[in-house]
Amino acid sequence: MGRPMQVARYWRHFKEKYRLIGGKCKSCGHVHFPKRPVCPECGSQEVEEFQFSGKGKVVSWTIVRNPPSGYEYYKPYPIALIQLEEGPVILAQLTDVDPEEIDFGMEVEMVTRKVREFEEDGIILYGYKFRPPIK
Amino acid sequence: MRKPVIIGVGLTPVGEHWKLSLRDLAVEALLNAMEDAGVDKVDSLYVGNMASGSFVEQENLGALIADWAGLGNIPAVKIEAACASGGAAVQEGVKAVMSGLEDVVAVVGVEKMTDAWPSDATRYLAYAADAEWELFHGVSFVALNALAMRLYMKEYGYTEEDLALFAVNAHANGAKNLYAMFKKPITVETVMKSPYVADPLKLFDASPIADGAAAVIITTEEKAKEFVDKAKMVEVAGMGRAVDTINLANRKDFLFLKAAHVAAQKAYKMAGVEVKDIDFFEVHDAFTVMAALSLESIGAAERGKGAMLAKEGQIAIDGDYPIQTLGGLKARGHPVGATGVYQTVEAVWQLRGEAPNQVPDAEIGLTQNIGGTGSNITVTILRRV
Ligand SMILES: [Zn+2]
Numbered sequence: 001m002g003r004p005m006q007v008a009r010y011w012r013h014f015k016e017k018y019r020l021i022g023g024k025c026k027s028c029g030h031v032h033f034p035k036r037p038v039c040p041e042c043g044s045q046e047v048e049e050f051q052f053s054g055k056g057k058v059v060s061w062t063i064v065r066n067p068p069s070g071y072e073y074y075k076p077y078p079i080a081l082i083q084l085e086e087g088p089v090i091l092a093q094l095t096d097v098d099p100e101e102i103d104f105g106m107e108v109e110m111v112t113r114k115v116r117e118f119e120e121d122g123i124i125l126y127g128y129k130f131r132p133p134i135k
Numbered sequence: 136m137r138k139p140v141i142i143g144v145g146l147t148p149v150g151e152h153w154k155l156s157l158r159d160l161a162v163e164a165l166l167n168a169m170e171d172a173g174v175d176k177v178d179s180l181y182v183g184n185m186a187s188g189s190f191v192e193q194e195n196l197g198a199l200i201a202d203w204a205g206l207g208n209i210p211a212v213k214i215e216a217a218c219a220s221g222g223a224a225v226q227e228g229v230k231a232v233m234s235g236l237e238d239v240v241a242v243v244g245v246e247k248m249t250d251a252w253p254s255d256a257t258r259y260l261a262y263a264a265d266a267e268w269e270l271f272h273g274v275s276f277v278a279l280n281a282l283a284m285r286l287y288m289k290e291y292g293y294t295e296e297d298l299a300l301f302a303v304n305a306h307a308n309g310a311k312n313l314y315a316m317f318k319k320p321i322t323v324e325t326v327m328k329s330p331y332v333a334d335p336l337k338l339f340d341a342s343p344i345a346d347g348a349a350a351v352i353i354t355t356e357e358k359a360k361e362f363v364d365k366a367k368m369v370e371v372a373g374m375g376r377a378v379d380t381i382n383l384a385n386r387k388d389f390l391f392l393k394a395a396h397v398a399a400q401k402a403y404k405m406a407g408v409e410v411k412d413i414d415f416f417e418v419h420d421a422f423t424v425m426a427a428l429s430l431e432s433i434g435a436a437e438r439g440k441g442a443m444l445a446k447e448g449q450i451a452i453d454g455d456y457p458i459q460t461l462g463g464l465k466a467r468g469h470p471v472g473a474t475g476v477y478q479t480v481e482a483v484w485q486l487r488g489e490a491p492n493q494v495p496d497a498e499i500g501l502t503q504n505i506g507g508t509g510s511n512i513t514v515t516i517l518r519r520v
Contacts, residue, residue, distance in 0.1 A: 013267060032385075034268060040385070060389070062281035062333040064273060068258035071273040079274050081282055081384055089384045093272055104289065115272065127271065 004123040015049075017127040020110055022088065024050035033088045054110030056084040056130065061094065061102050070116055082108060082130055096131040109133045139229045139371040140359045140520060143172020143352035144480040149316040149468030152346040157191050157247035160348035161200045165243045168350035173362040177352065178237040180204075180211035183224030183244035185472035185506075187213075189259035191247050200243060217263035218421065220244065221349070221475025222376075222504030222513030228353045229371045238358055244476030245348035256344050260471070263507045265382040277341055277422070279383050279508045281333035284424040286389050288335065291439040295335055299326035300445035301423040301458075302339050302465050308452060309462025311492040312481075316345050316468030340423040342469035349476040351483070356520070365520055369486045372499070373406025373516035375399060383508045392432035394512040395503060399433040402501075406516040410434045413516070414497040415457040415485055417478040419505035420464050429503055430456065433514060457494050460485060475504035475513060486519045 004010070015021045016034045023035030027044035031052075039047055061080035064071075071077075078094040080102070094102060095113055108130035116125040145167025147160050155163075161182070169175065182196040193199065197211030216223040221244030228242040248256055257277075261270045264279060287293065303323060309315035326339035359368050375398035380386055386393075403409060416435060420426035427441030435456050436444050444450050450458045461467055461481040464474060482500040484490040490497075497519070504513045 017271075040380075060282040060286045062278045062285065062336070063331070064275060064278045064333055065330075066257060066275060066277065066332050067254065067273055068261050068270065068275050069252070069254040070258065072254060074273065077273065079272060079278055079282075081389070091269055091272055091274060091382070091384045125271075 003120045004118045007123065010123065010125060018112055020052045020054050020128055022050050022052055023047045031086050031088060033084065033090050052084050052086055056082040056108055058102060058104060058106040058108060059083050059089055063099055078102060080130065093129045094131065095129040107133055136233045137235060138356040139232045139353055140356050141351050141353055141369045141371060141479070141483055141517070142359045142363045142367060143168045143170070143174065144350070144483045145169070145171055146314055146349040146477065146480050147347055148314045149345045149347035149470055149477070151249045153249070155346065157187060157193060157245055158199055158203045160247060160346060161243050161245040162204045164245070164348035164350040165200065165204050165241060168241065168352050172352035174239055174352055177206060177209065177239045177241040179209050179231060179240050180206060181224040181228045181240065181242045182211065182213045183221035183242065183472050183476055184213050185215060185217055185220045185246060186259045186262060187247070189262065190251050190256070216511045216513070217506030218419070218471045219475060219504040219506030219511045219513050220472035221477070222502065222515065223475065225351060225476060225479050225515060226374050226376060226513055229374060232353050232355060239352065239354045241350060241352055242476060243348060243350040244473035246470035246472040247346050248344045248470060249346050253344070268382050275333065276508070277336055278333040280422040280424060281336035282383065283389055283428070283508070284336050284340070284422065287424050287427065290390060291442070293442045295337070296323050296327060297442050297446055298340065298423040298427065299323045301420055301426040301450070302326050304445065304450050305420060305459040305463040305465035308460050308492050309466025312461040312467060313491065315462040315466050316343055317462070317466045336422060342421045342464035345468035345470045347468060347470035347473050347477065349473050349480045351476060351479055367487060368520040369483045370518045370520050371515060372518040373402040373404070373408065374514065375401025375405070376513045379510050381507060381510045390428065391438065392428050392505070392509040392512060394509060395429055395432035395505070395514065398512050398514040399503070402514040402516050406518065408499060408516060413499050413501050415460050415494045415500050417460065417463065417482055417500065417502045418458050419503055420459055421469055421505065425505060426458065429505070430458070433501070433503055452492060452494060460492055460494055461490065475502065478502040478504060479515065479517070482517045486517055
């Protein structure tokens with residue numbers, strides 16, 4: 001499972017990973033995730049924070065059966081490209097779902113879950129995953 | 136500008152070289168290429184390598200390899216563009232020769248992958264993705280390509296069996312290449328019976344982790360005459376290189392390799408050729424779906440028709456679009472940072488007319504080398520002199 005890096009490496013992205021805050025261009029209105037210093041649509045450097053709703057749909061998915069080291073404990077796990085309702089596509093794990101039920105266009109919502117643990121130093125990494133909405 | 140010509144090639148077999156280290160492999164390929172070219176010194180060395188720091192805890196490969204190959208106090212650097220490192224290193228060598236700054240340049244691509252544990256190797260390969268927004272979520276490179284494969288099949292109505300044909304073709308050709316890792320033909324059934332690595336992508340849709348090194352010697356057309364006969368010379372007629380978003384999710388179109396399109400158009404223009412003039416294509420079939428997407432983005436097939444070329448048998452050695460003529464990444468093997476140089480060596484064999492699986496009367500060949508999930512791509516056109 002390896003040893004974590006300095007804590008700063010992980011907490012600097014809490015806004016994005018815990019709350020799904022991305023960027024919105026003040027010039028052209030383009031929203032993206034994560035927030036960038038330069039708008040990928042118009043090149044403007046005037047980008048402000050933008051709160052995504054956390055709702056989206058599955059664009060494509062796979063089941064990771066041979067994970068990178070550090071993630072073996074969780075295998076096999078589904079990973080998907082998810083189009084957020086505001087437009088951008090992001091990559092995340094799917095959770096609380098039967099892999100057989102995953103389909104193109106399946107509705108999902110963001111939840112905060114454990115992404116990785118390390119055997120040394122006790123840091124646990126959390127982040128967004130997506131699941132079918134609880135109705 | 137000066138016309139760049141390849142006058143020597145060298146390589147090691149691709150495989151699991153338990154007895155050989157990174158430096159052993161690189162030096163062997165490099166010295167073979169220098170012998171083939173008839174040169175005993177070079178003005179500079181460019182090393183194509185993706186991840187030696189991770190795989191074998193060794194950086195500064197320029198110094199290491201030049202030192203161990205006895206090249207003296209020349210300039211030597213490592214060029215990194217993920218799995219396209221080899222293709223990029225060849226292009227940097229060509230640029231050096233064209234610029235007039237260096238007359239005889241050596242390029243060696245090398246990767247030593249099998250010293251690492253398999254799951255660590257999977258992790259190191261994923262360093263070519265976006266560490267914070269892809270690898271953090273536990274994605275592997277295979278999984279990223281599986282996402283594209285699933286979309287490709289859905290969008291254009293292909294089956295897993297259809298895509299397996301790319302692996303079958305690669306193995307059929309690799310069986311004739313003594314330097315290939317896999318020299319055994321396979322069938323669609325072989326692919327279909329192999330286990331899923333990342334559904335719908337199976338073990339036999341993927342190229343293998345491997346060790347290997349390949350090298351070329353580049354000089355000017357004028358200078359080449361001092362070393363070799365014309366029959367040995369192959370011109371680097373055109374080249375292009377481009378990047379795309381590092382994160383697959385940020386692509387506007389998941390099924391078009393924009394970087395390959397841009398790179399190919401540049402290369403065609405520089406060489407003054409069109410796709411129909413090209414006799415064979417060494418494309419980057421790290422995964423079967425990437426062979427299809429590559430053919431489409433470089434213009435050899437219309438969008439959605441890349442896999443059709445495989446179904447129609449046009450990618451075979453006697454087809455209109457022969458690809459992976461000596462096994463490609465799938466059967467020759469994919470020692471990542473070396474792959475682009477292996478492609479170059481194989482193209483040189485074809486154009487010299489000395490390939491063990493010869494494309495009849497080959498005059499112009501193309502190599503296309505992908506780094507990341509289509510995020511860094513080189514296209515090079517080689518022509519018989
Ligand atoms: Zn903008």
